[in-house]
Amino acid sequence: MKKIAITLFLIATTLLATSCANYKQSSNIIDEKPSSIIVNSDKKALNISENRIKSSETIKKNTVIEMPISVMAKDTTTTKYVKVDVNSSLEEKLNIIINSISQECFNGLPMNVKVFGKNTAKINLVEYKDSQKSRVSWKDDYLNDSTKEYTINTIVKNIIQDNYNGDWIEKVQLYYNDELIQID
Incomplete structure (x- = not known):
């Protein structure tokens, strides 16, 4: 046995x-x-x-693409990749990229994106509401005289995505609390 x-x-x-x-x-x-x-x-x-x-259900091939974003840390620029579903709307893709940029470069400060026309993105940098106080702010930390240009370049360059072959954004309008940001 x-x-x-x-x-x-x-x-x-x-x-x-x-x-x-x-x-x-x-x-x-x-x-x-x-x-x-x-x-x-x-x-x-x-x-x-x-x-x-x-x-x-069966996974479909090639439904996710990796979009590059450039991140600067300790005076070195590195490229990270954000996974985006090809079948998402343009605004959904941009929101994923914007959220990643916010987390990687701007301490998670809120940004809103709206697409209008065929190829223009309006990105609004929003401060936390009083109940969501944060140690960092757009105005004091990223839109002051010494960092404003870096902030604008980082956001715009990562949104434009020159190497993407699909339907994409050609123009970016950057706002802070619904006022257009301009370089002085």
């Missing part, structure tokens, strides 16, 4: 190890909030959340 139990145990362990080894070799892992998505060889997505596995 012990020999049969040991044999069955070895067979089960071998099958489990073989199936796991084959699965890991043919999968790509994509980190996504709040769970991970694993794509296996037959292009079915398995959503892993709270130790449960659920099948979801």
